[in-house]
Amino acid sequence: MTHAHTPAFTLEELAERLGATLIGDGRRRVSGLATLSEAGPEDITFLANRAYLKYLPETRAAAVLLHPGQAEECPTACLTLENPYLGYAALSRLFDPLIGRQAPGTHPTAVVADGVVLGRDVEIGPQAVIEAGVELGDGVVVGPGSVIGADTRIGAGSRLHANVTVCHGVVIGERAILHSGCVIGGDGFGFAHDGGRWHKIAQLGGVVLGDDVEVGSCSSIDRGALGDTLIGNDVKIDSQVQIAHNVQIGDHSALAGCVGIAGSTKVGQHCLLGGGVGLSGHLTICDGVQVTGMSLVTNSIHEPGVYSSGTGAMSNAQWRKNAVRFKQLDALAKRLARLEKAQESR
Amino acid sequence: MTHAHTPAFTLEELAERLGATLIGDGRRRVSGLATLSEAGPEDITFLANRAYLKYLPETRAAAVLLHPGQAEECPTACLTLENPYLGYAALSRLFDPLIGRQAPGTHPTAVVADGVVLGRDVEIGPQAVIEAGVELGDGVVVGPGSVIGADTRIGAGSRLHANVTVCHGVVIGERAILHSGCVIGGDGFGFAHDGGRWHKIAQLGGVVLGDDVEVGSCSSIDRGALGDTLIGNDVKIDSQVQIAHNVQIGDHSALAGCVGIAGSTKVGQHCLLGGGVGLSGHLTICDGVQVTGMSLVTNSIHEPGVYSSGTGAMSNAQWRKNAVRFKQLDALAKRLARLEKAQESR
Amino acid sequence: MTHAHTPAFTLEELAERLGATLIGDGRRRVSGLATLSEAGPEDITFLANRAYLKYLPETRAAAVLLHPGQAEECPTACLTLENPYLGYAALSRLFDPLIGRQAPGTHPTAVVADGVVLGRDVEIGPQAVIEAGVELGDGVVVGPGSVIGADTRIGAGSRLHANVTVCHGVVIGERAILHSGCVIGGDGFGFAHDGGRWHKIAQLGGVVLGDDVEVGSCSSIDRGALGDTLIGNDVKIDSQVQIAHNVQIGDHSALAGCVGIAGSTKVGQHCLLGGGVGLSGHLTICDGVQVTGMSLVTNSIHEPGVYSSGTGAMSNAQWRKNAVRFKQLDALAKRLARLEKAQESR
Structure with missing residues (x-):
């Protein structure tokens, strides 16, 4: 995509806007934001997840936004913040090309x-x-x-x-x-x-x-x-x-893609609904509930926590054998109970 | 939302339009429609579900549309009808602000x-x-x-x-x-x-x-x-x-939100598909079939009735233990059969 | 729908455009494309699926596009091609009324x-x-x-x-x-x-x-x-x-209706995702994977093949009995293991 309208900032300006501590040359200018492995010498990047730490030594970025505990391993200038992912969010908004385009x-x-x-x-x-x-x-x-x-x-x-x-x-x-x-x-x-x-x-x-x-x-x-x-x-x-x-x-709840919520259901605060989750109508879901992807919720939930339904994908051959047994599940359970009774009575 | 363009009616007019029986002062004027618990003295309300009967004694509404059998318990004017929910539908259309807005x-x-x-x-x-x-x-x-x-x-x-x-x-x-x-x-x-x-x-x-x-x-x-x-x-x-x-x-079938129907499938008359239901392609679903929310239908259905699939949400900890067993279901069934045979042979 | 703007072709022209072999009168003109059972004397039709072979003898079409092996059974003019379904695709584009409507x-x-x-x-x-x-x-x-x-x-x-x-x-x-x-x-x-x-x-x-x-x-x-x-x-x-x-x-992958794919997931080439399939985020799905309708994929897939999850619809009465057992599945498996141990120790 285009970078034509993205602005440029000195590291000093960015440190000030983010409330970050700068280590390195504050006059250096960056005009883009990119991932650790893709950033070039005109870009600032960030490290917010330890899984990407392996890319830090070879980054070509002009500067890296990261946690103070990782500053020592940074081969280039850095901005340190306690919550670097939040810092990335702030940086991303500074580099948003839509910002400058408003034309009242x-x-x-x-x-x-x-x-x-x-x-x-x-x-x-x-x-x-x-x-x-x-x-x-x-x-x-x-x-x-x-x-x-x-x-x-x-x-x-x-x-x-x-x-x-x-x-x-x-x-x-x-x-x-x-x-x-x-x-x-x-x-x-x-x-x-x-x-x-x-x-x-x-x-x-x-x-x-x-x-x-x-x-x-x-x-x-x-x-x-x-x-x-x-x-x-x-x-x-x-x-x-x-x-x-x-x-x-x-307030503060988040609903991922393809969620469907039926009529009159009340979802609490700070809830997270995964992609494709369905909630039946007239339910009450309390605060702090998380529902994992594609689950169906047909009853109200009164305790915070994580909820799920469904069964994950497997090979079709394996699935066919198991899915057919699902239709026999009640019968299997009864046969099991019969065996147990027979054993007890011995 | 705005009530600026909603019309006002006397109770007499409403009784006539709905074919309802009026008990109370027919000259009283109402300008809105609201639920039993939220209606004020300018509103008409309705009672169509016994679960809401408890709100009837304290309603502040000018009038209540309800079944003749409940007229005695009504503290205010009422319009009685055999099917008050159908009456509510008719009332709602009378109070629809879009009606008056048409501008050819x-x-x-x-x-x-x-x-x-x-x-x-x-x-x-x-x-x-x-x-x-x-x-x-x-x-x-x-x-x-x-x-x-x-x-x-x-x-x-x-x-x-x-x-x-x-x-x-x-x-x-x-x-x-x-x-x-x-x-x-x-x-x-x-x-x-x-x-x-x-x-x-x-x-x-x-x-x-x-x-x-x-x-x-x-x-x-x-x-x-x-x-x-x-x-x-x-x-x-x-x-x-x-x-x-x-x-x-x-004719007369209803499909709730997020339903998906694949190519060439035929759904009969008076069918109800719950939210998120999926029908595979090239199926025939006969008249009078109801499918509950988020079910997957992969075979034709030839008998009217209610159909379902899936498993409802439970706590994630409980779900994990059970979902992993789903993948062993065929093996479990075979082990059960083996035990039964062993018992028989004794 | 309208056929007002659909063009007409001689069978000779069509044979040439499709690279098909013509059997019959090449000057005959067709102005529409329809199914075997619905085609009239102005239409060309096609036979690409043996299930429809039964309609061939009574077709009223001017001509049939089909495999050379079925030409003998065709009661009318025919165009033969090794892949008649591909030929149907080409025909359909020739009869597309949108083609002639472009107005630069x-x-x-x-x-x-x-x-x-x-x-x-x-x-x-x-x-x-x-x-x-x-x-x-x-x-x-x-x-x-x-x-x-x-x-x-x-x-x-x-x-x-x-x-x-x-x-x-x-x-x-x-x-x-x-x-x-x-x-x-x-x-x-x-x-x-x-x-x-x-x-x-x-x-x-x-x-x-x-x-x-x-x-x-x-x-x-x-x-x-x-x-x-x-x-x-x-x-x-x-x-x-x-x-x-x-x-x-x-490249060349196809996603059916209502599919949802979460962030950063990579789907390979030549994959087929059925209707309503959900893929979690940050997965890798290799080339040549097919996932059947409404399956949920929460783990990466490294082998080509067909994958599935879920359970198909059954009558609600049957489903209720089985679905409740799903919540007991882990307990049932443990009870089964206990019985097996008791039997072994005998």
Whole structure:
């Protein structure tokens, strides 16, 4: 990818911005961030995982961000920090080429309804549509082709990438990041069944996203049936995730790709849902629960901890033999109990 | 969310529209619909599930829609109906703020090809694109940024929300609701394999949706390879669903979020597929089948009923011990049989 | 669907284009392609699977494409080829109505930044947005409402359908096909955890797609954290697929619908992932691996072959009895071992 717009920093500047201790020549300039094994003489790199320590002696980087305990092994300049992975996060944002590209103003092809309230330095991209009653906070960026439905409010510093859809009556906090193709506030899936057919229940609730929420590409968060679907502060949602109506997600929880959560389930704070996890509807998952990838949760969870289901892949030949036995499992257990009884009675 | 555009009704009007029996002052006016525990004095609420009966005595609602058998316990005005959940569905549609917002006409930024046939009161939103040969029935709404490919026909009363894509040569019945980000008529996944590489099979079929079909946010229904992909009348499809080429879904079936159906599988009428269910290709699922969440169906089903697979989540420590035994299951079964034989021979 | 724009060919022309041997009247004209049982007298059809041989005697088609060994049983004109399924693929592309519809030029409503480099015969549809620094090769088609981010390069002959999003700094090879709603280059899911909250790691890598890649509707391929996410040549990706940051997919691999691949996993060449398969992060899957539908792979795979996990659906009553035993599996195995020991000691 392009590095054309990435900025350059002296090591001294970086140490100051990160609150790191500098060892080496502070006037040296770096213009990129790369991994230990791929960094060149214009780059800064980082060491946050001992598994990569083997690459440290041969790094060609101008400088390495690492833990003070590893500074002695570093063949070049270094910035030391107690949590170098957090330092990497900060560095990555300094080198983000999107930062310098913001261009406040409304593109002439965007359609903005009368009476929309725009904060300072709002950027509205080409072909975007902002319906009546919308309020956008300071510095909000609306990407090309994105649509914001009537009466929606988006807090300061939030960014909608291209082709995002936020439906009517949604509330989004500050510093949200919504990736392309995601949809916030589509109808929940609600029908009354009568006479052999479905009768739609209009979804009259909304969606409320807290501050610092991120939603991945092509994810969907449905609006509530009556009350709102509620996503807490600092909730991070990956791509291809589905959150049904009236779900609640507590602050600081993270949902990996392809997670699906059925209606009215409440997930606590600081929960981690692995990729492809499914939660049934109307459950309560307490704070501090971690569910491993592709597990199905059909009951509420009241104790923090790690939960799992399923069986990992094996060779198809081995799997066939075992999977067929799964269907006999209850029968096998009964035969086992019979044998035990026979033995006891002897 | 906003209530700015929601209408107000007298209880008398509501009783009449719902065919309900009114007990109380028919001139009282309500302007909102809310749950039993959250409704205020301007709202009507409903009781459709005995689990919520405990909230009835303290409700602050102006009126409650409920079964005649519970009218005596109601502390306020009530509307009685044999099926109060169906009544709630009807009420919800009366309070839907989208209803009053329709604004027939074509937005000046929309691009509509020459010769497109528009029924009466069609609304085409900003930045929408309607290609050549399209026909839209009376009252069709095309949301902002939606694209309708060449030669597609959409029946009267259908609504496409924002950023919907309907590809060329698709037929959609009346009163369809297509949510944002869904794609109807993308190519099916078909390739011939030869010489170590893939050779594309052009997908020449279309997609036909019956009347009263709803498709959720970010769902995709692929076009057929030669014949059409067929979705029956009154089929309800949730968000993040994938329907492959030449699938057929019978009338009145409902598919929850994240369902995936592989090519050429036929699902009967009145089927219910739970969230995340996967159906292999070329299967036949008869009428009246229900499959529970995240089950994998690899064989045809010929008897109505409920079907399941998988194992629910447990603590990771417990799961690890059991999951490892799954790989030994065939061996365990053989050891059990050996013991039984030994016992018999004694 | 419409056949209005489909071309007509003589059998002689078709035989020549396919390199097939013609038996029958070469001047006969066909204007459509259909299945053996549905083809009419204006159509050509094909027989590639012995299961359909029973339909051959009664076909009403003008001609049948089939293996030379079956020519004798064909009641009408035929074109013979060693690999008739490959011949069907070639035929399907000849009858593709999209082929004749290309209309080079930039629609007046498209927004194309200054300095964008366009090859010959590029078509940019209505409401599309092309940001600064983009390069589009000869014959590239950008569908209505699609957005191409800054500094992205797309190779000759590639087609983006409607409402596709390609983010900044992405590289796409020649002859790619990107279906509606897909997103290439959204942020990967990366955060440092500190002080009980998440700190975003800017995703500075890009996405590189090789030549002849196809990506289905609503699929997402995330950009790399530092290096690029790499998709090889001739990789075919179905709808609703999620590919996380820094994943690598080898040439000629195919991923069915709803597959999810977690970060940094490397999939080899000629791999086949069934629908709904999940791969954990940081794995290595060697060349020639096939994983059956909805399997979860949590360990690297070093031997080519077929792999599976999970258990197929059964009746819910049967399933309940067996699934509850799964939680006792380790205990059952221990009880079995105890019985065996008791027997041995006798």
